[in-house]
Structures are given as structure tokens and as C-alpha cells.
Amino acid sequence: MSAPLIELEHVGVAFSAQRRVGSGKFWALEDVSLSLRQGERLGVIGRNGAGKSTLLRVLAGILRPDRGQMRRDRVSCQLLSLALGFTPYLSGRDNAILSGLMIGLRQREIIARLPAIKEFSELGDFFEQPIASYSSGMVMRLGFSVAIQAEPDVLLIDEVLAVGDAEFQEKSGAALRERMRQGHTVVLVSHDETQVSALCDRLLWVEHGRSVREGPRDEVFAAYHDELVHPEGGA
Amino acid sequence: MPQHLFELILFSTYAELRAERSRSYLGLIWWIAEPAMMMAAFWLVFDVILKTGGPGYLPFLLVGLTVWQWMKSCITHGGHAIWTNLGLIRQARLPVLVFPFVQMLADTIKFLFIFALLLVILWVIGYPPSLSYLALPIVFAVTLLFAAGVGFLVAAVVPLIPDLRFVIEQVLTVVMFLSGVVFALDSVPSPLREVIALNPVATLLDATRGILMHAQWPDWPALLKVCIISAIVFAIGIGVVRQLAPRYPKLAV
Secondary structure (H helix, E strand, O other), X not given: XXXXXXXXXXXXXXXXXXXXXXXXXXXXXXEEEEEEOOOOEEEEEOOOOOOHHHHHHHHOOOOOOOEEXXXXXXXXXXXXXXOOOOOOOOEHHHHHHHHHHHOOOOHHHHHHHHHHHHXXXXXXXXXXXXXXXXXXXXXXXXXXXXXXXXXXXXXXXXXXXXXXXXXXXXXXXXXXXXXXXXXXXXXXXXXXXXXXXXXXXXXXXXEOOEEEEEEEHHHHHHHXXXXXXXXXXXX | OOHHHHHHHHHHHXXXXXXXXXXXXXXXXHHHHHHHHHHHHHHHHXXXXXXXXXXXXXXXXHHHHHHHHHXXXXXXXXXXXXXXXXXXXXXXXXXXXXXXXXXXXXXXHHHHHHXXXXXXXXXXXXXXXXXXXXXXXXXXXXXXXXXXXXXXXXXXXXXXXXXXXXXXXXXXXXXXXXXXXXXXXHHOOHHHHHHHHOOHHHHHHHHHHHHHHHOOOOOHHHHHHHHHHHHHHHHHHHHHHHHHHHHHHHOOO
């Protein structure tokens, strides 16, 4: 088996509680360990506030662990973010380029993909208009069309699988599933268990900022459901 | 610098200038109209009403305000840039120095545009170009180095203590009056005048005015001193931003 691309050992991340002099810290992540290998599709499950999104931001290299060890190969990890860096007064085209640059694409790569982005977002002539004139659905459509262009070694996804109206949800969900099937390494955070079952082969269960269990999908799901039905030790 | 970052900085600068143009009805006209209105206000107060201007006051004021506005916008716009982009910094892994840098680049492009117009005005009112113009790029490079250094320092701290924004605005106003932007420092009594002359902004303005109005070469030793101070401020500014960078993604927007 190949060496892990990313390994976390007992990683914790602390935030200050509020912007006040001498305010305390709280640990959004207390103690999380995981290892991610090439081609794996890891789902992260757990209740609201368990620290799943914070974990993704650690993996993306946005947050630095305050304790514990993180080891990462020289791979690019990208959080799939919709409408990253969008500016209201710029046209859809300019925003697509700006956002593409922010998710790590080269300018010529984005320009080459502009026709595809325009087509996928179904914006038509609005593509040349400032996005201030768009409906929120149109902004999300453009945002998704750009975000899906990112080609990191490890794709990190935080519950944004479907945006827009029903029809576009179908289409964007399909596009994303297609990306995941192409053998990319993916970490997916979601509340939707059907989605996680369908897309991931391994699971990490996080509770109160701690990793409870990591392993094959069915095994972790079984333990998770057990806990939901027969909670042990309060929590 | 990786080419990718270079592209991001250039395109963001273009986007910034373009967005600024579209934010108002008159767009680009404000690039000129805003400084012109400010100059008119100072000219009215100091020359017409108080009569403290004296001969040559108009070009003195034009040059001083043009250069000062450039420095001030680099410091305030650059200084707010990390703070205003915290939302982005929370979501994407980008070197935070990009944000102040983009603002300063945009302000410098605007400055060059206004400066070209200033040159035309100076030529028309009787201050022709001279050989000493050759020193302008050096003086401007030092000016930018100093403003950028201060801007980075401010940018580093404002996200952690946003309250500083209100203080900085006032401090800059005081610095403007103490740097001989709107009135010559010759009128300041002696011991105070020497203290004020230590201020790098005063030296930089003197050098620029000497070149543009009196065909004078800059006072090289003084300029070198300012250059060294600026380089130190710049290095500290970048160092503090890099030191604090891990904390920005954790801040509330």
C-alpha cells in the first residue's frame, strides 16, 4: 500500500472565543487523527459543530494545527469554494478568471475553459454583465461552474454538492460525482448519509472535535448508527 | 515569485481598478476630480483666505498633495486590505501579502496617471522639464518603499485590532501637516523644524519639489538615509505580516 498523502496525528486547532482583550480559547478541533492515501474517497461524518469544516480547512492548509502533527506530501489540496473572490461590479467573465486564479489555475488555463464555464453556467449573454445584476441562483451557477474547474491532487468538499434550482442541482451533482469517479483523492463532509455512502469508500467519524473512528465505510456507519440509537456516556 | 501569484496580483489589480471605475457614475473622472477638489480646498484656505501661500504656492501645493495622496492611499488602502479580505482568507490558501500589494499597485497606477497630468500643468504654468527629472524614478522608488513598508505594518495589525483604523486616519492627517505637504516647514520655529525634518516624508517631498520646481538634484545623503529607514520599515512590515499570517484565518469576519 502506498504511503499516505496526508497524515494527521492528534491535531488540535484553537480559536479565541471573541474579539476582546483576554478572552479565552476554545478548541474547535481537540484531537483528530487520520490518514489519507492516493485515490481514496474519505467521508467525514458527525453532528453539527463536531469540527468537520475546521478539519477541512486544516487539510486545505488554511489553518495551521496548534498542536499535534500534520504530515503532508507535496500535493495541492483545494477546498471547493463557490464564488471565491467574486466582485459585484465585474462581469461574469472577469469574475470567472479572478476566481479561477484564486483556486490555483493559471490564467491561460482559465481562459481556455471560459467557453465551457459559460456553457455550464447557462448564463448566456449575462456572462458579460456585472454579476451585481444576477439573481443569487445565477451567481451560484457561475460559482459552481468555476469551482468545478479546479484540479487539485486532493479535492476537499464541504456540503456544496448541489446548488441552484432542481434542474441545475441535478446537473451540478452529476458533474461533481463524475469528478469524484475519475479517481481523484477526495475528502467529503456531508450530513447526507445516502450521498456519503454512494461516494465514499472510507469514513472518519468526528465528535466534539475528536476523531472517534476511522475505517471502511460500512463498519464506521454501523458504529455511528449504534451510537445514535444507544448513546453512551452522555455526549 | 511563482508565476501563478504574479498573474493573480496583476489580474486582481485590474479587477480593483475596473470595479472602482464602475462603482460611481463618473468613474474615471473621479481619479482626477477628487484630488483636484482637495487641492482647490487647500488653495482656497491657505492662499486666498489666510494669504500664507506666497509666490509659487500653487505648484508647491500641487506637487505636495499629489505625492502625499499616493503615500496615504498606499498606507490606508494597503493597510485595510488584509482586514477587508478576511472572508477570502478564511476560505482559500493564499499568501496574505497579495492583498495589500494589489491595493498599493492599483494606487500607484492611479498616481502615475495623475502625475502625468501634474507634469503637464507644471509645464504650462512655467516649470519646464529639466535633466534632474532623471532622479525622479529613484525618489519615487524610495517613496513607494516607505509607504509600502508602513502599509504592510498597518495591514498586519488592523485585522487583530480593527479599532486602529480610526486612529490611523487621524495620525496620517497630523503627519500630513508636519511633513510640509500644505505649507512650507520654513515657517516653523527652529528647534521644532529640525525635529520635523527628520521625518522621511518631508525629505521625500523636498526632493520631489526640488526636481520638479527648481531643476535641483536631490540631497543624496538625506535620500540615502530615508532609503535605509524605508528598507528597514519594509522588512519589518513584511516580517510582521508573515509572523501573524497563521492567525488571520481564525479571525471573525
